[in-house]
Amino acid sequence: MRILCTNDDGIHAPGLKIVEQIARALSDDVWIVAPELDQSGVSHSLSLNDPLRLREVGPRHFAVRGTPTDCVIMGARHILRDKMPDVVLSGVNKGRNVAEDVVYSGTIAGALEGTILGLPSFALSQEFTAQSRENPMWDAALEFGPPILSKVISAGVPKNTVINVNFPACAPGEVAGVRVTRQGKRNLGFLKIDQRRDGRGNPYFWIGFERLAKVDIPEEGTDLWALASRYVSVTPLRLDRTDEAFSEALTAMLK
Template sequence: MRILCTNDDGIHAPGLKIVEEIARALSEDVWVVAPELDQSGVSHSLSLNDPLRLREVGPRHFAVRGTPTDCVIMGARHILGETMPDLVLSGVNKGRNVAEDVVYSGTIAGALEGTILGIPSFALSQEFSMETRSAPLWETALKFGPPILRKVIDAGVPKNTVINVNFPACAPDDVAGVRVTRQGKRNLGFLKVDERRDGRGNPYFWIGFERLAQVDVPTEGTDLAALAARCVSVTPLRLDRTDDEFSQALTATLK
């Protein structure tokens, strides 16, 4: 099995080494194509107006000056030649990708692009807490990643589905189980705009995050609830975003 690994944290991110270890637990034919620079939050952006620069950093390891989407396309359509990958693994992201994160995440986007190309694809993310922010518990992803991937692959990944896996912020022995979940929704009050001044007194802005005074209780069955319970969350995400229920209502309304 040929596996293509990518991420959005960049070619030197520690999580990329973790996803490569997970891949090597499944196969010896592993290729890494990752962004030259951190591309967190770029979502499913594709470079159309700027050229892509490719750099070989080691055997079967390449850096692309572009987005995770660019990396998967370059890997599958150019670097690997005529033999397409059998599996795409994107991650392991430093930080969870749940709820609305799936819209912004470059990690999710890498797996989405693999799915669009017809390749079974997984997005892998390691949650961290305030205590483990500087040193996420990568061993949790290492322990649970390979067996989960094997089971999902054996079950058969549907053609237009991405598998989003999030590992909880606890040691492997403290993981309470594995749950199949749906995408959650949370209070986005943690988003903030930080205004500052440059050396000439002109304003500039950072979009940032702050801790909420009170965190909402996550809805049972969601990715948020699974991580809160110290469970690995496995969420199948579909490429088709059509709202079938509202489509039926609109059809009746617009007749």
């Protein structure tokens, strides 16, 4: 089994080493194609107006000056073009990718591109706490990642589905188990605009985050609930975003 690994945190990110270890627990044929620079939050963007620079950083390890989407395309269509990968792994992201994160996440996008190419694809993310932000506990991902991937790959992944896996911020022995979940919804009041001035007095802005005065209790069965309860969250995400229920109502409305 040939596995192509990517991420959105960059070629030197600690989580990329973790996803490589997970991949090597499943196969000896592992290839790494990751962004040269941090691409967090770029979503499923594709470089069309800028050239892609490819750099070999080691045996079967390549850096692309582009997005996670670019990396998967370069890996599958150029580097491995004579023998396409069988599986795409994207991650392990430093920080969870749940709820609305899946829209913004470059980690999810790397897996989405694998799915578009017709390959079973997984996005892997490691939650951290305020205390473990600088040094996330990767052991949960290392212990639970390989058996989860092995079971899902053996069972088969539908052609238009991405498997989004999030590991809780705790030691493996504290993990309550594994739950198949649905995408949750979070209070987005934590987004803020931070205005500052540069050395010449001109304004510039950062999109940032602030602590919520009140944290909503996540709905049971969601990815947010699973992590809060110390479960590994496994969420199948469909590539087809058609709202079937509203489509029927809209059809009747527009007759």
